[in-house]
Amino acid sequence: MLSQKTRYAIRAMQDLADRYGQGPVQLAEIAERQNIPPKFLTVILSELTRFGLVDSQRGRDGGYWLAIAPVDISYGDLIRIMRGSLALVPCASRFAHEKCKNCVAEGDCRTRALMLEVRDRTAELLDAVKLSDPIALVPADHETSE
Amino acid sequence: MLSQKTRYAIRAMQDLADRYGQGPVQLAEIAERQNIPPKFLTVILSELTRFGLVDSQRGRDGGYWLAIAPVDISYGDLIRIMRGSLALVPCASRFAHEKCKNCVAEGDCRTRALMLEVRDRTAELLDAVKLSDPIALVPADHETSE
DNA sequence: TTATTCTCTATCAAATAAGTTGAGAATATG
DNA sequence: CATATTCTCAACTTATTTGATAGAGAATAA
Numbered sequence: 524m525l526s527q528k529t530r531y532a533i534r535a536m537q538d539l540a541d542r543y544g545q546g547p548v549q550l551a552e553i554a555e556r557q558n559i560p561p562k563f564l565t566v567i568l569s570e571l572t573r574f575g576l577v578d579s580q581r582g583r584d585g586g587y588w589l590a591i592a593p594v595d596i597s598y599g600d601l602i603r604i605m606r607g608s609l610a611l612v613p614c615a616s617r618f619a620h621e622k623c624k625n626c627v628a629e630g631d632c633r634t635r636a637l638m639l640e641v642r643d644r645t646a647e648l649l650d651a652v653k654l655s656d657p658i659a660l661v662p663a664d665h666e667t668s669e
Numbered sequence: 670m671l672s673q674k675t676r677y678a679i680r681a682m683q684d685l686a687d688r689y690g691q692g693p694v695q696l697a698e699i700a701e702r703q704n705i706p707p708k709f710l711t712v713i714l715s716e717l718t719r720f721g722l723v724d725s726q727r728g729r730d731g732g733y734w735l736a737i738a739p740v741d742i743s744y745g746d747l748i749r750i751m752r753g754s755l756a757l758v759p760c761a762s763r764f765a766h767e768k769c770k771n772c773v774a775e776g777d778c779r780t781r782a783l784m785l786e787v788r789d790r791t792a793e794l795l796d797a798v799k800l801s802d803p804i805a806l807v808p809a810d811h812e813t814s815e
Numbered sequence: 816t817t818a819t820t821c822t823c824t825a826t827c828a829a830a831t832a833a834g835t836t837g838a839g840a841a842t843a844t845g
Numbered sequence: 846c847a848t849a850t851t852c853t854c855a856a857c858t859t860a861t862t863t864g865a866t867a868g869a870g871a872a873t874a875a
Contacts, residue, residue, distance in 0.1 A: 525784075526862090527865095530758060531771075551820090558771050558772065559771065560864085562866055566865085580820085580873075584819085587821085611670060630806060630807070633804040636805060637744060658783055673832075673833065696852075706835090708835055709834050711852075712834085727842055
C-alpha cells in the first residue's frame, strides 16, 4: 500500500500541475483543496522542494510551483521518490535494491523472480502516465469485471 | 511492500506445493528450509489452516499439507489472503474496498483511477501464476533494462 | 518594520509488524 | 494407558513505521 504521505504528495503534485505556469500556489490553498492537514503538508512540500521537483518562494505572495514541466513528471517517479521503490519486495527494486531479511538465496527465490515481473509491469504503466496527462475518472460505485 | 509475514507465507506455501501428495510436512522442516523463525511460522501456518488453504495433523508424523491442489492456488490469492488486497490504495481494492482517509471524493480522484488500472494489471499477472507453475529464477546480479 | 509564507528539526502518539511465551489439545506408538 | 510428538491459540512484548504537530527561524514584499 502507498502510505498516506505518498498519497498526499501525489495529490499535492497534481494540484500544482493543474496550475503550472500560473505563479506560486500557497500551501494553505493546496491543503484545503486536497484535504491534507496543513502542517503535515509543509513536511511533504519541503521534501519535494529539497528533491528538486518543486520550487518555492517565501513571503507575501510566495508559494510553491513545479520546478519541472508536468509532462516530465511521471507517477512512477513520484512513488519512487516518496516510498523509495515501486517494487513489492526490497529485493525486486530496481533503484533501491536491498536483500530481503531472512530470505533464501536471491538466485533461488521464486518470489523474487515473480515480483521482478510485477515491478516491471507496474513501472511500465506508471512511468508512462505523466502529471500532465488527463486521467479518465472512474465513478465511485464502479465495479470491474470478474 | 509485502510484509515479512506475507513473504514467509508465500515461501511456506511454495514449500508445501513442492511436496504436494507426499504426506504431512513438519513445521520444523519448512522453517529450516525456508529460513523462517519457527515460532512465527506456527502463527502463519495456523492462519493458513484456518483459512482452508492448508490441512494439518497433530501428533507423531503429523504436519501440514496443501488442502487444495497447487494448480488451484494463485499468487494473487495468497497475497489477498495475507494482506487483504492487491491494490496500492484502499479505495482501489476489489475485495477489500474502503475509502481512503482524508481523500477527495472517490469519483474525482485521479489517483484512484490510475491505481485501479495498476491493480487490474497486477491481478492479471498474479492470478495467472499458480503455485504449481515453474518460475524461471533470475540470477542475483540481474539488472533489467532501462 | 511588520505581516506573510516557507523551512527545518524535534517530538509525540498511535498503529502496525515481527516475533515469543506458554499452556493446551490431538495423535501415534509401545 | 502413558508418553513423546506435533500442531493450536491467545496473550504479550518489543521494535519500527506512520501520521501528525510544535515551534523557532529565515526570506520576502509592502
